[in-house]
Amino acid sequence: MIGGGQLARMAHQAGVPLGIRFKLLADTPQDSASQVVSDVVLGDYRDLETLRRFAADCDVVTFDHEHVPTEHLRALQAEGIAVRPGPDALVNAQDKGVMRAKLDSIAVPCPRHRIVADPADVTAFANEGDGYPVVLKTVRGGYDGKGVWVVDDEAEAQAPFLAGVPVLAEEKVDFVRELAANVVRSPSGQAVAYPVVESVQENGVCAEVTAPAPDLDPALSDEAQQLALRIAGELDITGHVAVELFQTRDGRILVNELAMRPHNSGHWSQDGAVTSQFENHLRAVLDLPLGDPRPRAKWTVMVNVLGGDYPDMYHAFLHCMARDPGLKLHMYGKDVKPGRKVGHVNVFGDDLDDVRERARHAAAYLRGTITE
């Protein structure tokens, strides 16, 4: 796996019972995954020679993030290395312009969008619809709210163009909530769909996920799963795919983002599903038969743990573990910095209010925003 973040850390953990020999390409020995994986190579994922040497004895190469240059992936693939997902699929998660064009070509419902040339063109785009506000995104390099702007007028529309990267304009969707339809697909074409979840974002970062999405019309749930499976198939994606969706006020679903790796919206599955997204991602990229994606509990709620003002969380851990013996902690081994994602908690059970309260309480206590 290329990339030493928490997704690689949790993928390694999920691979241990399968007997998978997990090799990691990471930046530093302090990376989240480097701390727990036995076979770590340090190097720069932007360097083709490093990638070649790393991949030479791998059965398959997969990813913790989407930042490996597409041309390097094509080179590796041309040399006979199994890259999963492959570059032709992955480019859709790397470049939002390519993704929108591809989804348009297969008639997947998306927010109104087009590439814009300059601030005046943003105003033109706005006027083609209901006017400002407009969402602007750099087509490459964004994540967790970075590279995304919601602008109210042409003056505010200057900033996104400063990076010199093409800019995509999208309508600001009047959504009632965000959903994620997560599926896993293997090279031989087997696919499984997780229950559609509700995801709550704060400042562009996933904050909370409820599985399954409460009060979701079964027809819309089916539609979302079918849509995600169709995208996985049409784009020939292998591994875990997160299709982030807007549920609109008028009852439609529109694709917001695609991720082709384990995803924050699937962390609930570690404790809430028969087979976690991490295990199924590994099964898929190795073309092993996929595991059962069904939920094990009526409700599972995941809340991200963000760093607070106190770098040492030890006493907060003691409190949370003692208060709630059913709490499932997932810490990433990262230094605590204010606002940084340092872990998440999962709680499962029959009573949604109770489950949600427990998960939120633990995350807030660990961050230090509550003290009892």
Next chain:
Amino acid sequence: MIGGGQLARMAHQAGVPLGIRFKLLADTPQDSASQVVSDVVLGDYRDLETLRRFAADCDVVTFDHEHVPTEHLRALQAEGIAVRPGPDALVNAQDKGVMRAKLDSIAVPCPRHRIVADPADVTAFANEGDGYPVVLKTVRGGYDGKGVWVVDDEAEAQAPFLAGVPVLAEEKVDFVRELAANVVRSPSGQAVAYPVVESVQENGVCAEVTAPAPDLDPALSDEAQQLALRIAGELDITGHVAVELFQTRDGRILVNELAMRPHNSGHWSQDGAVTSQFENHLRAVLDLPLGDPRPRAKWTVMVNVLGGDYPDMYHAFLHCMARDPGLKLHMYGKDVKPGRKVGHVNVFGDDLDDVRERARHAAAYLRGTITE
């Protein structure tokens, strides 16, 4: 953790989400745990200097096996190193003579037993009860059926004395089945009890575990849990304790063996309990609040996977994973040798017959004793 076997491998896996920095003392880089742990020291656990150097930067030292010399543990403890379980507790898992004497002193029901001097003394022991057969055990060094003999006469009673280790004689208990009462206790005295399980042995090796034990009288279940908690407390054990029990034909329970580490009879908890024995063992030895030991499913069955005649299990994996997407595989990364424990499978669900059939089928198919 000292010892690189599968228990250390699975303990590391369980420690990843807690953010535990796991350091391993193993024999070789090929050991089951060495394959997956980042921080591995190679060395001989029988050498005090090696243990000292290994433990110097550990918050706490715990164990994958019971073979570290008791005097070395006492030396480490005298030097201020937190050894959990401590040597005064662990000696009861290392020396069956010490264990029986200790359990007698606290009035724990055990099979009739005493240390015997020679084969003639075995006959004397037999005649003090119902005669032969008699069970003979070397007081140290036995595991998985090794160091245990069931003898029918004085001639057969020669072999156990050849090793020059004291020999313990025990009555051959007329049991209806074997149970295990597993508990976890922390240094601060908090303790939790897992449901009592039924364990089936084949050739002295744990073959299958059903959680909870079917048709167990609730009073007997309570008695077994209370007994295990009392043993953990009286012996001042920290960490996971497996109390292996005989359920006699006349409705009593007698203690067969004690283990003070994660144990084969607790593997079901990885997929069948809210908190696995591995996570709770780590929580306990680090004196963190313990996790909920309750079952997540009505039934969970664990069956050990033994090696068969085919060293390459890959195609058997494909078959088993495809046949049963709910199967939870736990492989140890060991070379396959006939009869060697190389992994286990867990299956959970509402229907015991179905759950048991699925787990047995997978283990038998992986071993190669069935081919469809």
